[in-house]
Amino acid sequence: MINENGDVILSVSDLYAEVDGTEILKGLNLQVKAGEIHAVMGLNGSGKSTLSKVLAGHPEYHVTHGDVLFRGKPLLDLEAHERSLAGIFLAFQYPLEIPGVSNLDFLRVAYNAQRKAKGLDEIDVFDFDDLIEEKLDVVKMDASFLERSVNEGFSGGEKKRNEILQMALLEPKLAILDETDSGLDIDALKTVAQGVNQLTTPDNAVVLITHYQRLLNYITPDYVHVMADGRIIKTGPKELALELEERGYDWVLADAKVEAAV
């Protein structure tokens, strides 16, 4: 939902970032307001995943230039966990397995870390059980998932649903979904998309990083951005995704070059 008067949730200006000495982001600009859904598309290697990791605070990604404001405050000085506590959520492209830690314990520790940061008392095991029971519905997950180790032995679809479950629990102000749709069959994709739609409110925002237009049949973006060579080179309405699906990326890249030359 485009809301011209909505609060600015995320403001990225002229961002440059590198990993292992290789510059990946090269002057990226992006503004996301409350209530909006942004899709970021682009070819492999265009810097989409790097953007998500830089915003979430991965320690191996270094910002060399530019600014990021999150809800009006500088983001880049915060550590990864502080960004989470401030309201940023990254759904991982490849969620990690944590053997030996039950999903339930992990979710409770994360939830309580957030409560603590808000100055609230930690929630006890029983209250948490009730809360998580409710959230399981969002992603149609069976309670037996909670007893298993975090993501261990989960199928691709189960891992992605588990990411959305975490999002449902932590209720972020900005959710960045890094290729959450990749590798999903159509049923799992629908479940994940429904979950995301259910969690979208006028107060929060979503950035969907995706390769495929398919996801956008189920989650309707307000803006579609095309990334290439570490920058956003084109922004358009949701129809842009369909055009990209049909015509590929070459024409956008060509247009961008022409503009750059001018």
Added chain:
Amino acid sequence: MSIQTSSDRDLATPTQASADRDAYLKQLLQQVSRQSFASSVMPKLGETATALVHEQSLPTTRDEEWRFTDLSTLLKTSFAAAGSQRPTVSAEDLAAVMLPETQNSRLVFVNGVYAPELSAVSGLPEGVWVGGLIEGYADPTLQLKIAQRLAQQSGSNEVFTALNTAGFQDAALIWVKRNQIVEQPIHVLFVSVDEGQPVIDQPRCLAIAEANSGVTLIEEYWGLGDHTHFTNGVTEIWLEENAQVNHSRIQRQGSAAVHIGKTAVSQARDSRYVCNAVSLGANLSRHNLEVFQSGEQTDTRLYGLSAIAHTQLADTHSVVSLTKPHGSFEQLHKSIVDNRAHAVFNGKVFVPQAAQLTNASQLNRNLMLSGKARVDTKPQLEIVADNVKCAHGATVSQLEADEIFYLQSRGISQDQAQRLLIYGFAMEIIEKIPILSLKQTLTEKITEWTN
């Protein structure tokens, strides 16, 4: 694979050092022989074991089986036989290690001597005999059976096992009769206490599960207070046809203890044995775990965890022999090594020609928390049979930056994320322990440890 950062070899000349080691071992033998079950009750067994010790020497790092575990630290202390100055131990002293599940099914030994006043076996059914070996041997119906089983496992010739046989004072005897499923877990607690001087104690346990029987056994080594101590324990477990034994072995001795322990297991056909071995204590500890499958379709599962720090060394040497078709074997041994601690794992698995259709897997995983920690690991499969499924592997790693980031991205601080990952690494083994209270205690210990 071997990751080696330093090697302490003997500095003295080989002949002098070897004479010292011989003399030291004989001295130990002399000490432990003063009050020996074997020499007073089963003299022939005692003589054989004594002769075996005389033929051998204290191992050095030149012995293949002791390459990474240097026992020369033992030589610095002379250990007297336990028992002469043994203080009274009360039930309150043991409150921290008592398990509610085994209130009426526990045996307590203090410095290797049976403590009937601290033990309780009233909760056990008639089909199981549990008590001290001296008492058990006095029962004519048990005498012959004990003679057939005691010190009869392959591997009894090994020097520390022979030393134990020659000199142990009393033993825990657990005899589960045919078809008896013992619902109540049995806790055998070996407590070491300070006697005012360094002592050697030699815990011993003999467990027999007759055909179709089942039992859960917890064998625990625990130090009351911190004192210089040498524990040399031996546990023999016999599983007859279709028997099932779930064995947890917990080593939580004090930080000044040296612990050498043998678990020797013999499995007849269709039997199932599980070992959950957790090693947290002692400055130097060695667990020799030997399983011999003597029948078809025998199942062996070995799970192990060592969590060590400071200058601790924890060494697990396992040997598993599969000898008949359709055997199965699974092993997962994990070590967490902090500071300058040193973990050693050596796992041999033998799959001879006769052991066709074996399904075996072995994995050793190590988590190093410090640049000064050291891990030596050597999975060793010897497979002759041609129609088998065998897998093995070893990993040595540090905490994964990506795993920490994943947890951090959910609002968990870096410090807490690290603790959670270490906890998870350990819990994979602790989860397998079937006694709730023990699992909780160990979970608390691991949580404390990660702090």
